[in-house]
Amino acid sequence: MNIRTLMAAAAAFAFSLTNTAHAATASPFPQQPVKLVVVYQAGGANDIVARVLAEHMTTTLGKPVMVVNKPGAAGAIGAQFVVNSVADGHTVLMGGAPLVVARALYKDPAVDFRDSLAAVGKAVTLNLALVARKAFPADSFKQVIEMERKQPGNVTMAITASTYELYFERLNTLAGTDMLKIRYSGVPSAMQDLNGDRVDLLIDTVAAQQPFLGTSTKPLAVFGAQRQPSMPEVPTLREIGLKGFDDQPYIGMLVPKATPAATIQTLNASLNAALSDPGVKNRLEALYFTVTPSTPDAFYKEMESDSAKLLKVAEQAKIEKQ
Numbered sequence: 001m002n003i004r005t006l007m008a009a010a011a012a013f014a015f016s017l018t019n020t021a022h023a024a025t026a027s028p029f030p031q032q033p034v035k036l037v038v039v040y041q042a043g044g045a046n047d048i049v050a051r052v053l054a055e056h057m058t059t060t061l062g063k064p065v066m067v068v069n070k071p072g073a074a075g076a077i078g079a080q081f082v083v084n085s086v087a088d089g090h091t092v093l094m095g096g097a098p099l100v101v102a103r104a105l106y107k108d109p110a111v112d113f114r115d116s117l118a119a120v121g122k123a124v125t126l127n128l129a130l131v132a133r134k135a136f137p138a139d140s141f142k143q144v145i146e147m148e149r150k151q152p153g154n155v156t157m158a159i160t161a162s163t164y165e166l167y168f169e170r171l172n173t174l175a176g177t178d179m180l181k182i183r184y185s186g187v188p189s190a191m192q193d194l195n196g197d198r199v200d201l202l203i204d205t206v207a208a209q210q211p212f213l214g215t216s217t218k219p220l221a222v223f224g225a226q227r228q229p230s231m232p233e234v235p236t237l238r239e240i241g242l243k244g245f246d247d248q249p250y251i252g253m254l255v256p257k258a259t260p261a262a263t264i265q266t267l268n269a270s271l272n273a274a275l276s277d278p279g280v281k282n283r284l285e286a287l288y289f290t291v292t293p294s295t296p297d298a299f300y301k302e303m304e305s306d307s308a309k310l311l312k313v314a315e316q317a318k319i320e321k322q
Helices: 004-024 045-061 071-085 098-106 141-150 162-175 186-193 261-276 280-288 297-318
Strands: 034-039 064-071 091-096 117-126 128-133 157-161 181-183 201-205 217-222 250-258 289-290
Touching: 034 045, 034 071, 045 064, 045 091, 045 201, 045 250, 045 261, 045 280, 064 098, 071 091, 071 098, 071 117, 071 250, 091 098, 091 117, 098 162, 098 297, 117 261, 117 297, 128 186, 141 162, 141 217, 157 162, 157 186, 162 181, 162 201, 186 201, 186 280, 250 261, 250 297, 261 297, 280 289
Parallel strands: 034 064, 034 091, 157 181, 157 201
Antiparallel strands: 091 250, 117 250, 117 289, 128 201, 128 217
16 A cells, blocks of 8 residues: 555545544534423422423423422522533523522622523513402502502502512602512411401412402502403503503523523524413413513523613612622
């Protein structure tokens, strides 16, 4: 074998190695089961949404999509787990409110989504309502505003989550009221005091309030840009004069920052395919979620805008960061 033949053989071998390496790095996603990490215990809104979506996404991705619950530290444990995982799209965070409010509430957030995470897409909005105890003298939030202007600080509101505390401060600012907030460890204890006429108002999800409306509570207004199909007679806060108050928590998907763009697009396509499926959409809407698909860029910009807005709310309200 002469030198020219040897060189040709070596070049062919090198070319084959390059192609093999390229094929390995360009392997289609996913290569293994995909984990949807929920930062709360099983049974909550995030968990329910994740399980409904996982079922459909398993079909479109061609690999099992599993829900993994990692609760604790106001969502930080689950978020850190995802941030520290391999950035290959196989570990996905079901994220929303805890990430958006982190900068407003903590001096040094465990996870700042702007630095550590990339958006995949929005999934659903958790519809909120402002409800009052059944015997409360006002039947609308507009009447609450009138009451407060006559006797500032006379109306009390139960606050059961850090996100709702920021919404409360924003309500006071936009309405020009001085309602008093009373913190509770959760909705059950707040409902006890609402039923006992010891507190007046409560922010809660429409889904959670459905069993109580008309018996122990009454709706005064709904959050968001549109009225709720389940209570079409109840106006939005925007309708009664609080222009710009469309605040509502939401749930979406995020992955570690370095995840390849092509992988993110594959996940987004699978997520949006699930959300557009009539069966999935009907199941989520029956649970009082609003299906809100988006692009990765649109979801990231929404989170960034809301985070900045709530940071300003916290600063104006002089909420001390933990």
